Amino acid sequence: MIELRAVTKTYGHDANKVHALRDVSFKIGGGEYVSIMGPSGSGKSTLLAMLSALDTPSSGQVLLDGADIGKLDDDALTLFRRRKIGLIFQFFNLMPALDALDNVLLPVMLERKVSAQDKARGKMLLEEVGLADRVSHRIHQLSGGQMQRVAIARALMLAPPIVLADEPTGSLDSTTGSAVLGLLRSLCDKHGATVVMVTHDAHAAETGDRIISLKDGALVDDSRTRRHSERAPAKGAAE
Amino acid sequence: MKALALKLAHAYAMMMISFVWLASLFLMPFQIGRLLRKVSLPRLSDHPWRTTITVIGVITGVSAVVAVLLVNRSIIHSAQATADDVAGRADLQIVASAGAFDEGAVELARNEPGVLAATPILQQTVRLREPSIDTQRVLLLGLDLASNDDTYFRTHVGKEYDTINADPITFLDSASNIVVTRKLAESLGRKLHDKISLQTPSGPREFEIWGLLEDSALANAFGGGIAVMHHQSMQAAFGRGLEIDRVDVALAESADADAVAAKLRSKLGNLHVEVPEQKRGRLARMLIGLETALTSGAAIAVLIAVFLIYNTMLISIVQRKAELGILRSLGTTKRQVVALLTLEGGLLGVVGSFIGAGIGVLTAMIMLTLVTHTVGQVYMNVPSPEVHVDPLLLGACFLFGCVTSVLGSLIAALGTTRISPLESLRSANVMETEQRTGVTAYDLAGVLMLALIPFVIDLPPVWGLPLAAIGACTFLLLGTSALVPRVIQGANLLGRLVLKHFFGVEARMANENMTRDLMRTSVTTGALMLGVGMACAFSMFINSFVNSAMSWIENALPGDVIVASALSGIANMAPLSPEVGAEIAKLGIEGVEDVQTIRVADFMYGSTDVKVSAVEVVPWGRHSRAKMLEGTQEEAIAAMATGKAVSISENFLHRFDKHVGDPLTLTTKDGPKEFQIAGVYVDYTSDLGVIWMDRSTWVDNWDDQTVNQYKLHLDPRLDAGKVRDTIANALGDKYDLVVVTGREYVANMRKEIDRVFAIMRALQAVALLIAVLGVVNALSANVLDRTREIGVLRAVGMLRKQVRKLIVIEASLMGIVGALLGVAQGLVLGRMMLTHVTTRLVGWTIPLLPDWGTTAQMMLSVMVASALAGFYPARSAAQLKVPDAIGYR
16 A cells, blocks of 8 residues: 655755655555654654655655655646545644535545535544534634544545544643544544554554654664554454 | 846845844844844845835835825925916015006006015916927016016026126017026027027017026926016017006015005005915915815825735734744743834834835826826916925825834734734644624724714815815725725625535635635725725716716817817917907808807906806807706896806806806906806816806906907808818918817817826826735735645645635635725715715816726726736745645655
8 A cells, every 4th residue: 555665855955965764665555554653853754745645755666555656746646645645634734714514525625516425424424533513613613632533534535545644642632632543543444544643652653553663764663563463363363 | 037136135135134233233232122133134134035025015105105295295386386486575466357457557556655666577378389399388477677676576597697787778679589597498409699489479489598597486487497578578579568467566674565455456446466375375276176186196095005014014924923933932022022023014114115205206206297287288387397305295204104114013913922822833824713703893983984974074164175075085985994894704604605606615715714814804805995996986086077078068169160279278278369360250261150259268256266258158059058057048148148247157156155146246457347147057167167258248348359269160061171271271370270170179178188187097096006916915924824724735635726726716805895895985985076075176066977887897907906916826825835834844
């Protein structure tokens, strides 16, 4: 689903040249839930920009759902993002001009005229995140946790194969954060999405199956989580 | 090219930064000075474009205000200076109620105890008959150069004036000797004893230059277009007999001016004796229409400049939300941030206002050329007045720019510091939707001002000026401006219903964005509304006036061929000798049914300037129809033909409250005489008011045989063009005639009227342009404000073209709301201007005739211009680097 081949990203020139990513390679399979960790300046945000097709590498290849994003022009990248990637931000980044349902429907609105089925799916997603009674609320009428739930529903609206979450609990208290993480995990499992989550929080990272660690732009660790080990036998037993 | 522009902006910004740096040095002992140096200066120099654009906003606003006000002042100053310079040091002036009078009055005045000196003056504008500058006119003065009396009033200075002093007898002996200003001689390439050609009643005639005037008030009067002759020479050369136009009187120091004036009045009987202040007052009254038009233009410029400067300052502050968040989180107090931003805005305002004042002077020079022509046609000849740079006025405009910049920065800074430091840091570029519920002070003020209009508008004039009506117009402008936020909210609700069906999500979001920062959107939309409103009101005013005037010209002044000394401005035309009529008759053109004469002369009714229009009323009635307001045309003509009655124009009625049947006492050459008012009619000859009488009444009582226009009525089978050519070929050059067909005359009048309104149209264009610039400003601010939001939209899949569409729709919505509000406001304003301001100012009741074509055109142009204004911000928005915008880099 996601493959990085010797990806390097540099900014600036000559003396001011900064290596944000150095020769990073890894693969993430379909349906995986991966956490990316690392201290500030380790290249997490740059990596997330690559994974969300917002930026292209200086060298190497980023393959998302089979597409080499370095070869796409701006419009193609935008359409790719719209259709293949669901984004969840730390500060929610909902549109204050729209109500909760319209925020969820935003990717559809950008794509085509909203149909009755789209509306029904939007409402269903809001119901799944526990906001069935907040459909027509404006953004400023929602709490932080509720806003992040709307953001999760928006990310899943077009059923993208990849969901990227940037510090999704960074602006929430621990209880709300845990609830949001649980919701994200269960919904992505249900909808079969591949999830990549950037986080500082070790506890949050543990909700994933795998943790990729970065330091100074380089990949320093890629390991399975305890949760994965717990889930694997259970999965095996079920099979 | 781009590099050069960048360099220029950089150099310009460096200049401003140096100024801010200097200010910070002075303020170093205070914390604000240190903040200015450490926070503001680096930012200003890091963003030369932004700094330059901010100052350009102030420059544009201040220069517009300076230019309009300077043009206004220069015209009035030039007119008054000419009157003062020519009048010199006169304590009293003796004039007739109409035209010239016998020179015997000079001796009578000289013999009056208390009179120190008295000197005769002849004064008329004459056309230069020089091939290079055929249409230039000069003010020709006939002064008594034989006695020393005139030197008491005027200084005749010039190195080459000595020629006359050396041989006065030879100079005075010929009617062809003249003195001109050095400026005029140089412009014609002439020197002493060269010849210049002037138009006289008997045709073009050459005059020898005997002296060159320089460095005196007299030489500077009339824009330097002055020529002087000995008064008796002028009488001979210009067929003036023994007539003079004025006597200037100087009094002994001990004399009581009022007592001497009273004695002179009793001695001179039918002549007026007035102090120069009275003359100045009359002049001011003559120019009041022009002054009102220019002042209203200046008011628009000021209002729109305020909007523009506020917007500019707002943007410069919005761009720095994140930086301000950091400052606040580091412990800078709200008050310090507000003070810093206000000081910074004020300092940039100082630079902008200083440069704006200079550019305003240059703009005024260009505008003045256009305005001068209008003034010459409509009011009085004021050739090429120079820009009168009034230091007080410039100072006031400079101060206006500074104060507006400070206030603009202050309001914007207060708005910005309302957001907590944390909020500023977290979402530096995100704005929350502003909810405006409940009744606000703006709503109350708006409703109150609109409700007051019906009570204020009909209050009586103050000092003869319709101040209450003008106040009501101001209430309309301010009241509607105060209600703009509410209207935008209403439009937003309507937009929700309508736009969801069209233009996709971009339209929906654009509609919602309108209310995001309601104050900023309201300021921009309000500026557009004012621009469109003024333009719409003026176009309605112009359309109504032009239609009424043209209908008057076609019905009351018809003629198949017109013969005159000039094509337009009948009230200011040089009169023709009556022998022109006799010469036309001698041509023996067959098929000429009537030759009508029209004489329009300045007249003093009491101590007030009005005009007299004298025609042969009976033949006039056969061809023309006047719009009568009191009495019928037939009754009025019958009464006027007896020589005992006159009719008055509608504005004369309004000025003096006279009606049909009232007696009207006019000062004739033989003293006061009573006439009956036989009719009240519509006449657009002059805004001073017109007395209409039969030609015989005028000639018999005021001894004036001259004519301004001959109108020939032809047999319909005759070709007017051929008759025109016959007269022009036979008499045109000799008498300096303009001969045109009736159709050409009407077409030219239309052109002239359009030219009169050119100033208003130019002001409209400036107002609209500035308002549209406001849209660019506001949207640029919105884009900067929503950088993160646009980044997120792009991140979740909005294409660049969709971003562009969103911003352009937003601009269009502002344009649509501004234009619709403007049209509504303009229609009401236009109506108030016509029915209350104009009627009270010049006494004309002009039927309302909205100019729907221009209104629709204007509305459409503003909408299109607003949409176009959105392109630049839209482009900036679409080109945002998404990772930067959402903080991924």
